[in-house]
Amino acid sequence: MSGAEFGTPQDLAAAYALGALDDAEAKAFEALLARDAELAREVAEYREVAALLALAQPAAAPTSALRARVLAAAPQRQASVIPLRKPGPIWMPWALAASLLLAAWMGAARGRLGLRLEQAYAELAQRNTLLAQRDTLLESRERTLSALLAPGVELYQLTATGDPAPGVQLFWDRKRNTAIIHSFGVKALAADRAYQLWFIQDGKPVPSITFRPEADGRAQVEAIAVPSGAAVTAAAVTEEPLGGSPQPTSAIYLVAKLSGA
Amino acid sequence: MTDAELLARAALGDERAVGTVYDRFGQMMYAVAYRIVRQPGDAEEVVAEAFAQAWRDAGRFEAGRGSVAAWLTVMSRSRALDFVRARARRERITGTAQRSDPERTLGMSAPAVGPDAAVEAKERERRVAEALADLSPPQRTAIELAFFEGLSHSEIAERLNEPLGTVKTRVRLGMLKLRESLKPYFYERFA
Numbered sequence: 495m496s497g498a499e500f501g502t503p504q505d506l507a508a509a510y511a512l513g514a515l516d517d518a519e520a521k522a523f524e525a526l527l528a529r530d531a532e533l534a535r536e537v538a539e540y541r542e543v544a545a546l547l548a549l550a551q552p553a554a555a556p557t558s559a560l561r562a563r564v565l566a567a568a569p570q571r572q573a574s575v576i577p578l579r580k581p582g583p584i585w586m587p588w589a590l591a592a593s594l595l596l597a598a599w600m601g602a603a604r605g606r607l608g609l610r611l612e613q614a615y616a617e618l619a620q621r622n623t624l625l626a627q628r629d630t631l632l633e634s635r636e637r638t639l640s641a642l643l644a645p646g647v648e649l650y651q652l653t654a655t656g657d658p659a660p661g662v663q664l665f666w667d668r669k670r671n672t673a674i675i676h677s678f679g680v681k682a683l684a685a686d687r688a689y690q691l692w693f694i695q696d697g698k699p700v701p702s703i704t705f706r707p708e709a710d711g712r713a714q715v716e717a718i719a720v721p722s723g724a725a726v727t728a729a730a731v732t733e734e735p736l737g738g739s740p741q742p743t744s745a746i747y748l749v750a751k752l753s754g755a
Numbered sequence: 756m757t758d759a760e761l762l763a764r765a766a767l768g769d770e771r772a773v774g775t776v777y778d779r780f781g782q783m784m785y786a787v788a789y790r791i792v793r794q795p796g797d798a799e800e801v802v803a804e805a806f807a808q809a810w811r812d813a814g815r816f817e818a819g820r821g822s823v824a825a826w827l828t829v830m831s832r833s834r835a836l837d838f839v840r841a842r843a844r845r846e847r848i849t850g851t852a853q854r855s856d857p858e859r860t861l862g863m864s865a866p867a868v869g870p871d872a873a874v875e876a877k878e879r880e881r882r883v884a885e886a887l888a889d890l891s892p893p894q895r896t897a898i899e900l901a902f903f904e905g906l907s908h909s910e911i912a913e914r915l916n917e918p919l920g921t922v923k924t925r926v927r928l929g930m931l932k933l934r935e936s937l938k939p940y941f942y943e944r945f946a
Contacts (some may be wrong), residue, residue, distance in 0.1 A: 499861075508930030509923065513832070514901035514908050534820055541935045542941040547902055548787040548828055549883045556785040560799045561777055564806045567772040568765060690788035 503533055520624030615733055638716060641667065641674055652748040660711065660746050662691075664718060664729055673718040673729075679711045680748075688736050689713075689747070694728035703739040704738075720741050728752055758823035760941075766813030777806070780824055784831035787817065790903050791835035792842075801838050805831040822943035836905040841925075879940045886936040894929030897922055 503526045509515050510523050527533050640648070646669045659679030666673045675691060682705060683689070691702040694718040700721045707713040720726060732749040756764075758779070765770035784805055790797035809830055816826055887895055896915070900906045906914060912922040 505927055509901070509908060509926050509936075512898065512901040512930065513829075513905060514909040514911070514926055519907075538821040538825070538943075539934055539938070539941070540930055541821045541829065541836070541931060542943065543937055544832075544902055545783065545822070545825040545828040545942065546879065546883045546933075546937050546940060547887075547898070548783045548790070549880045550887050551786040551790045554786055554789045554795070554798070555782060556799050556802065557795075560785070560802060561774070561781065563803050564777050564781065565770060565773055567803060567807055568768055568770065568810055602758065686860060 503527075503530070504536055507533060507536040508540045508543075511537050511544050522654065525625050597741055638674065638714070641665070641672075641716065644669070650729065650750045650752060652729055652750040654748055660748065662731055664750065666752065671720045671722055673720050674703070674716045675714065676707070677707050677711065677713040679705045680713070681711070682707070682709070683733065686736050688738065689731050690716075690734040690738050690742075691718065691733065692730045692742060693721050695728045695729065696724050697727075699730065699742055700726075701738060701740055704734065705737070726752055757818075758816040761814050762809070762816060762823050763902075764811045767786065776809075776823075776827075780827045781806075783824065784827055787828055787831045788835040788838075791832065791905075792838050797838060797842075798835070801835045802831060804838075805834045809867060821887040822941070824942035832902065839905075863866060873877075882940050883937065886933050887923075889936065890929050891925075893917075894925045894932075898929045898933075 500535050501672065504736060506515060506519070506523055510520060510527075515523060522627045527537060537564045540647055555668045642665050647665050647667045650666065652664055660681065661678055662680070663678075664673055665675075677689070680689065686702040690704045692699040693702055694700070703715050703718050705713045705715050728740075728749060728751050730750075732742045732743070732746055733744045758776075761772050761776050761779075765776045781802065784802045785798055788801040788805070789795065790849065792798050792801055805827065809827055812830075816823065890898070897911055900911045900914065901908075908923050909919055910927075911917075912919045915922065
């Protein structure tokens with residue numbers, strides 16, 4: 495690159511953005527630009543300066559015809575896939591009629607394309623929303639799975655009579671002293687009722703979270719704090735008012751002894 | 756919607772996006788083209804060509820490497836310089852030349868932007884004029900020759916009969932000064 499007056503590529507960034515480098519200089523500069531993010535930022539800023547130079551010109555304004563021309567030109571690019579490329583002999587007798595038909599057809603095609611584009615955008619937006627929801631769900635499940643698979647996590651089944659269902663799976667992460675519960679097949683509740691989880695510590699019930707199952711009897715609650723201090727010997731579920739109770743007000747519905755406690 | 760999103764939609768043929776891109780940047784593109792080609796009709800031709808190129812090349816626009824405004828302005832400038840060079844070749848062949856005074860030949864329509872955008876645009880114009888006025892006349896001349904006439908450092912030096920190093924320094928220091936004073940008015944900020 496010529497120009498011994500300049501020691502660093504940064505010195506040439508302004509000239510490059512202005513288009514003041516000759517071809518060889520510009521090519522050499524672009525090779526540097528491709529691998530230097532800081533230099534690219536400098537050039538971007540100088541391009542902003544160059545763009546602003548346009549505003550210092552006399553207040554010339556285009557006619558309204560230019561806007562119409564630009565508007566008309568863009569959709570034509572969409573319609574250009576139709577086989578119109580071979581120009582025929584323009585003085586053939588049917589040329590005028592054909593042109594008119596073509597113009598009408600293109601107008602209709604443009605309308606159809608516009609409508610299809612709107613539909614495509616709407617569909618895309620809908621799919622993006624769905625995708626975002628699925629991503630969120632997936633992230634949540636991944637977090638749950640990671641929590642369940644963490645070393646030291648123990649699984650307990652809280653059941654009514656020893657039968658598999660209804661039941662609550664309790665995953666106890668002893669290291670973090672937190673738990674995740676997952677209910678299945680539990681009976682539906684009145685609108686003002688909820689299930690409440692209890693940890694039994696020193697023979698006494700310590701209130702924990704409340705939950706309401708979905709219609710299929712399933713529910714999942716994560717990051718439940720397990721009481722610390724004295725050993726927790728069991729976990730139980732009772733039916734309580736919606737906000738939960740400080741002491742159980744109904745018979746135990748589901749229970750499990752927490753072994754090794 | 757960001758300018759980059761608008762550009763992408765416009766390139767797909769979304770007419771509303773095309774109209775919005777034109778309303779935001781058409782005036783600026785025209786101003787550059789007009790300053791270079793110095794004929795209203797030719798400037799419109801250039802801008803129409805530049806937009807056509809923009810729709811074709813929209814996929815190459817990299818949002819992190821500059822604003823849509825700068826990208827379109829550079830495109831309009833390049834098309835205008837090509838136009839002037841082609842016209843010069845034609846004139847050399849036919850021995851004809853057209854003359855127009857850009858100071859007197861004004862357009863007929865205002866840009867179709869809202870009042871807030873118009874106020875903002877006016878403020879930008881005012882600041883750019885002030886920033887340019889703050890440059891030394893030789894710095895301003897060197898920058899204008901580079902941008903509006905497409906001259907390289909060495910061509911500017913030859914045109915002004917100045918040493919190459921002097922021209923390079925004028926361009927660099929002038930642009931540095933403009934960058935500092937105009938940074939708040941950039942179309943896009945760069946972290």
